[in-house]
Amino acid sequence: MMLLLCRFASSCRIGSSLCRDMKAVRLHKFGGVTNFQIDTIPVPTHSEDEVLVRVRAAGINPVDTYIREGAYAILPKLPAILGKEVAGVVEEVGSNIDNIKKGDRVFGCLLDGGYAEYAVCKKNHVFPLSEKLTFSQGASLYVPYFTAHRALINKCHIKAGETLLVHGASGAVGMAAVQIAKAKGVIVAGTAGTVEGMEMVKQLGADHVFNHKEKGYLNNAVAAIGGQGFDVVVENLANVNLGADLTVLNQKARVAVVGSRGSVEVNPRSLMMTESSVIGVMLMSATEEEHLEAAEEILKGIEEGWVNPVIAREYSFEEVGDAHHDIIYNRGARGKLVFIV
Known part of the structure; x- marks a missing residue:
C-alpha cells in the first residue's frame, strides 16, 4: 500500500493560537485502505469551550473501518480524519475552561479526528489521564x-x-x-x-x-x-x-x-x-448525563486499579492499512490497537 507522506511545515505563534501544520491520516474516498493519505494540514482551531490536545496515541476501532468503507449510518464529509479517541498533552485551553490547564495529560472523546498530531475536544469530553496509565492505554478508554x-x-x-x-x-x-x-x-x-x-x-x-x-x-x-x-x-x-x-x-x-x-x-x-x-x-446515542456518569466510573476505576487497558499492538500512521486489516481480520484478539503519534 502506497501512502503520500508529507513533510512538516515550519511553525509559528500569533498570540495564544497555533499557526503550525500537523501530520494527519485523511480519508479522501470511501472504500479501501488505499484511499488514506498522510497529509500535512493546519492544526485545528479551538473555541472557548474546547481544548486542543497534542496527540500521543489514538485508538483504532472497528467502527473506523465501517466509516472508511462508507458502510456506517453517519458519514463524515471528505476528506476526513477518522478516530474517536485520543490521549496526549493539553496544548491550548479555551477561555471558558478552568479545570484543565496547558501541559495536563488527558484522554479525549471525539466524533472523529483522532488520526492526527493534534485534536480538538469539547470541555466535557476531555478528562485527566492518570500517571498510572500510558498514553496508549489512555487512547483505549473511550470506545x-x-x-x-x-x-x-x-x-x-x-x-x-x-x-x-x-x-x-x-x-x-x-x-x-x-x-x-x-x-x-x-x-x-x-x-x-x-x-x-x-x-x-x-x-x-x-x-x-x-x-x-x-x-x-x-x-x-x-x-x-x-x-x-x-x-x-x-x-x-x-x-x-x-x-x-x-x-x-x-x-x-x-x-x-x-x-x-x-x-x-x-x-x-x-x-x-x-x-x-x-x-x-x-x-x-448516550446522553450527556450518561456520558459523564460513565466517565466518573472509569476515572474511579483507574484510581482503584481495576481499569487497566491491555494493548495488543501499536502502529505508526504509515501502517494505517495494516491496522484496519488487523482489527477486522486478525483472528484471536488480545487487546486494543492504537496509533503512536
Whole structure:
C-alpha cells in the first residue's frame, strides 16, 4: 500500500493560537485502505469551550473501518480524519475552561479526528489521564470502556451476583466489560479464540473462560455457572453468535449487542421461553448525563486499579492499512490497537 507522506511545515505563534501544520491520516474516498493519505494540514482551531490536545496515541476501532468503507449510518464529509479517541498533552485551553490547564495529560472523546498530531475536544469530553496509565492505554478508554459501561449499566442494569457471558472477551470492549462487571460483583464467563486470549481473559478476573472455537463451549459455560443460563450477555459479533446466545439465557435475561458485521437468523421462541430482551447498544446515542456518569466510573476505576487497558499492538500512521486489516481480520484478539503519534 502506497501512502503520500508529507513533510512538516515550519511553525509559528500569533498570540495564544497555533499557526503550525500537523501530520494527519485523511480519508479522501470511501472504500479501501488505499484511499488514506498522510497529509500535512493546519492544526485545528479551538473555541472557548474546547481544548486542543497534542496527540500521543489514538485508538483504532472497528467502527473506523465501517466509516472508511462508507458502510456506517453517519458519514463524515471528505476528506476526513477518522478516530474517536485520543490521549496526549493539553496544548491550548479555551477561555471558558478552568479545570484543565496547558501541559495536563488527558484522554479525549471525539466524533472523529483522532488520526492526527493534534485534536480538538469539547470541555466535557476531555478528562485527566492518570500517571498510572500510558498514553496508549489512555487512547483505549473511550470506545471500549464507555461502550461496556453503557451496555452493562445503562442498558442491562446488571447487578451484583448476576451471571454475565462476554462473547469475545479478549477484544477491547470485551476486556472492558469483564473489568467493569467484576468491579460490580458479577460472575463472569468470557470467551476467546486462542490460548493466549483465554489466558489474558483469566488474568483480567473472569471466573470462567472458554474457547469459542471449540464445539459445545456454550453448554460448558452454562454448566460452569450452575445450569440456569446467563442473566446478561455482551455480544461483540452478533451476526455469528446471537442465535446461539438466545439458547443459553436465564429468565428475564438481557442480551446487549455491541457489535455486528451482518445479518443473523434467530429463533424468537428462545426469547419467548425466557421472556428475555435483546438490546442494541450505540455509544453515540448516550446522553450527556450518561456520558459523564460513565466517565466518573472509569476515572474511579483507574484510581482503584481495576481499569487497566491491555494493548495488543501499536502502529505508526504509515501502517494505517495494516491496522484496519488487523482489527477486522486478525483472528484471536488480545487487546486494543492504537496509533503512536
